[in-house]
Amino acid sequence: MYTSSDLRKGLKIEIDGEPYVITKFDFSKxxxxxxxxxxxxxxMVTGNGFDKTYRSNDKFKKAPLDERQMQFLYSQGExxxxxxxxxxxxxIIMKDQLADVIxxxxxxxxxxxxxxxxxxxxxxxxxxxxxxxxxxxxxxxxDTSGTDTKPVTVETGYELQVPPFVEEGDRIQIDTRTGSxxxxxxx
Amino acid sequence: MLKKLHERAALFRAVRFFxxxxxxxxxxxxxxxxxxxPEATIRPVAAAGFFLQTSPELCMKRLLxxxxxxxxQICKCFRxxxxxxxxxxxxxMLEWYRAGGDYQSLMAETVGLLCFIADEMEGxxxxxxxxxxxxxxxxxxxxxxxxxxxxxxxxxxxxxxDCFDEILxxxxxxxxxxxxxxxxxxxxxxxxxxxxxxxxxSSLCERFELYVQGVELANGFSELTDVxxxxxxxxxxxxxxxxxxxxxxxxxxxFLGDLHKMPDACGIAFGLDRLVMLLTGASTIxxxxxxxxxxx
Numbered sequence: 001m002y003t004s005s006d007l008r009k010g011l012k013i014e015i016d017g018e019p020y021v022i023t024k025f026d027f028s029k030x031x032x033x034x035x036x037x038x039x040x041x042x043x044m045v046t047g048n049g050f051d052k053t054y055r056s057n058d059k060f061k062k063a064p065l066d067e068r069q070m071q072f073l074y075s076q077g078e079x080x081x082x083x084x085x086x087x088x089x090x091x092i093i094m095k096d097q098l099a100d101v102i103x104x105x106x107x108x109x110x111x112x113x114x115x116x117x118x119x120x121x122x123x124x125x126x127x128x129x130x131x132x133x134x135x136x137x138x139x140x141x142x143d144t145s146g147t148d149t150k151p152v153t154v155e156t157g158y159e160l161q162v163p164p165f166v167e168e169g170d171r172i173q174i175d176t177r178t179g180s181x182x183x184x185x186x187x
Numbered sequence: 188m189l190k191k192l193h194e195r196a197a198l199f200r201a202v203r204f205f206x207x208x209x210x211x212x213x214x215x216x217x218x219x220x221x222x223x224x225p226e227a228t229i230r231p232v233a234a235a236g237f238f239l240q241t242s243p244e245l246c247m248k249r250l251l252x253x254x255x256x257x258x259x260q261i262c263k264c265f266r267x268x269x270x271x272x273x274x275x276x277x278x279x280m281l282e283w284y285r286a287g288g289d290y291q292s293l294m295a296e297t298v299g300l301l302c303f304i305a306d307e308m309e310g311x312x313x314x315x316x317x318x319x320x321x322x323x324x325x326x327x328x329x330x331x332x333x334x335x336x337x338x339x340x341x342x343x344x345x346x347x348x349d350c351f352d353e354i355l356x357x358x359x360x361x362x363x364x365x366x367x368x369x370x371x372x373x374x375x376x377x378x379x380x381x382x383x384x385x386x387x388x389s390s391l392c393e394r395f396e397l398y399v400q401g402v403e404l405a406n407g408f409s410e411l412t413d414v415x416x417x418x419x420x421x422x423x424x425x426x427x428x429x430x431x432x433x434x435x436x437x438x439x440x441x442f443l444g445d446l447h448k449m450p451d452a453c454g455i456a457f458g459l460d461r462l463v464m465l466l467t468g469a470s471t472i473x474x475x476x477x478x479x480x481x482x483x
Contacts, residue, residue, distance in 0.1 A: 005268045027271025030360070031396050031406040032378050033352040034228050035269065053353050056268075057431065 002060040004037045012044070012063040019044040019063040019116045044114075045097075045121050066115045067124075072105050082113055082120070091120045103158040104129050104176045125176045130185045131155050136168045191475055194311065195463050199261065201307035202281060202459070205300055211257045211283060216246035218263065222439045224381070225421045227428035230267035231435065232276070238435070239265035242456055244381065245442045247284050248410065252448040259283035261459065272471045273402065273461060276480060284454035289383075289409040290393040293453040294370050297397060297405065298325055301368060304462075314468040320399065323367035330374050333359050346375060363398035371396045380420040382408035397457075399465055407455030414446045 002013060009025045024040035035056045042049040044063075070082040070091065078095045080102075091113065095102065101123045105111065109129070114122040131154040139150075149161040154172070162181045166172060171185040206213065219237040224245055231238045240246075242264050250258055264280045285293070305321040334342045338358045345351040363369040372395035373385060379392035386393075393409035411417050418438070425436045463475040473479040 005270075027269070027274055028356045029228070029269060029274065030352050030355050031403055032226070032228065032374075032380075033355065036352060036356055038356070053357070 002062060004035070004054050004056050004058050004060075006060070007037045007039060007054065012065055013041075014061040014063040015041070018046075019065060019121065023049065044116065064117055066118075067112050068115065069110055070113045072107060072109045072111055074107055075102075082111070082123075084113075085110070093120045093123065097121070098123055100179070101125060101176075103156055103179065104131065104174060106131065106156060127176060128173050128182060129176055130171050130173050131158075133162075133166060133168055133170045133172060136162075136166060136170075139164045139167065190312065191463075191467065191469075192477060194313070194467050195475055197308065197311055198304065198459065198463055198466065201304050202261070202300070204307065205303045206259045206283065208303075209257070209296075211259045211285075212255060214247070214250060214255070214258045214260050215262070216240075216243045216250070216260065220246070222437045222441075224439065225424040225428060225436050226380070227424055227431055227433065230269075230433065232265045232267045233435070241266055242280060243282055244454065244456070245439055247282060247454070248449055248452075249442060249445045251284055251286055251450065251452050252445040256286040256450075257284075270480075273464075275460065275472055275476065278472070279459045281457040281459050282454065283457075284410075284452055286450040286452045288453040289451070290372065290395055290407060290453055293407045293409075293455055294325075294327070294372070294395055297370075297407065297455065297457075298368070304466075308466060313466045317400070317465050317468070320364075320367060325368040325370055326364075327370050327372065328363070329372055333363075333371055337362050342375060346377070351375075351378075360398065360403065361401045364400055364402070369398045371398060379408055380424050381411055381417070383411045384416075399462075402461055402465060403458075404461055404465075405455050405457035407453065410449070410452045410454055412446060412449050412451060414443060417446060418443055 007022060007025060009022055011022045013020055020041040021044055022039050023042045026038040028036045028038060037054040039054065040049055040051050069085045071085060073081040073083055075081070080093045080095060080098060082091045082093065104125055112124040113120050133152050134155050136152040137150060148163065150164050151159055152162050152166060153159050160174065160179060160181055162172065166184060173182040173185050174180065175182050203213065218240050219234055220240055221237055223231050223238050223241055226241065229241050231241060243260055243262055247258060247260060259282065261279065261281050263277055265277050267276060269276055301321040305318045309318050331342050334340065334345065338354050340354060345354050363371060373391045374394040376384060376390055376392045379394040382392035382394040385391040395407055396403055397405040421438055425438070428436045460472050460475055464472055467475060469475050
């Protein structure tokens with residue numbers, strides 16, 4: 001159990017059987033008045049948020065969350081299959097819950113899966129992943145069009161802007177937090 | 188980064204200069220006390236059988252009762268579990284008391300202090316917008332007017348529904364003092380356990396709060412001198428504290444024993460850390476103290 005004085009940005013609590021994270025927090029106390037804990041909470045499954053002000057005597061249930069390393073096995077339609085690296089137990093996560101993660105995830109990649117009451121609710125990738133360029137226009141030396149980037153497609157189907165020297169078949173490093181090109185992988 | 192403590196010290200010098208110019212005596216009172224002001228909403232910090240003061244009010248009023256007519260103090264106050272962008276569990280308070288005054292004259296004197304500070308601090312690398320704001324002629328707004336202007340609920344209804352504090356913080360305070368200092372005054376009687384009843388309206392007390400840019404800076408009032416009424420108000424407050432699970436509350440008998448000798452007076456508590464915050468444009472109180480509790 002948490003009390004109001006434990007509330008802070010980033011704390012995860014359970015409300016009506018669902019996990020919430022506090023995304024904004026402000027402590028207020030009007031002169032001669034009560035301590036007020038003003039929070040913005042985001043539902044960690046649906047993403048919906050709401051504002052709520054709590055008082056000192058309020059109590060909160062800790063959200064039973066667990067993060068485990070798993071391997072992405074394969075996808076079949078809307079279903080994405082993962083395997084717990086320790087227990088070898090398999091989990092299915094639906095495509096819409098993975099959101100942008102699918103832009104950077106390839107078979108056999110290790111990822112962190114967040115579980116709420118043993119149900120997977122989110123996947124976090126490494127900050128940097130290396131992916132192969134599957135389509136790129138050739139670089140014309142002496143191109144004076146003035147553009148210093150060009151679009152390419154990587155093996156997941158994700159499209160991004162890269163420097164003109166990147167070619168089809170190259171492996172490039174991408175920052176998964178911003179989705180932007182970092183460097184050409186040397187391997 | 189070395190700037191912040193210089194700016195803080197400059198403000199403290201200006202404050203002391205103001206009170207010296209106005210013939211106030213700087214006093215010190217004990218920080219550890221066996222009995223505190225009964226206040227249900229403040230959590231006392233225990234210290235070896237005593238408590239750390241939540242404010243120097245009781246001791247300073249006992250000095251008024253001894254005949255010291257104009258006194259001020261800059262001291263540390265302690266309030267357990269108060270932590271946020273504008274709150275530290277240990278913070279610096281300026282308090283001053285004057286025999287013979289009431290809350291109206293105290294608001295006027297506070298305006299004088301703000302103007303004096305603006306003059307003294309000008310050009311010292313301070314936020315000029317705030318310096319200019321401090322000099323502006325203030326707005327005076329009663330609590331009832333403020334609720335009428337900024338909310339769809341009356342003060343009476345908010346108190347009955349037990350949501351006065353929430354409404355005040357969320358809907359009223361952000362509007363106060365944005366272009367000029369704002370005095371919010373005439374609070375409901377139950378929200379000023381040491382303040383005198385308002386003459387002509389016994390449902391109110393002669394209490395005010397000063398706001399600058401939505402930040403509450405000071406709380407002042409005409410002091411309650413009626414011993415029987417003060418005892419009754421403390422009794423109510425102690426009952427409320429007990430109901431909320433606070434332990435160790437006791438009646439401040441020595442203070443009550445001196446109260447009949449205290450002249451009519453006014454007094455105010457002013458949070459100096461917050462004024463430094465505003466003047467330096469700091470977004471958190473941590474930025475204007477040497478060390479926050481987490482840094483120790």
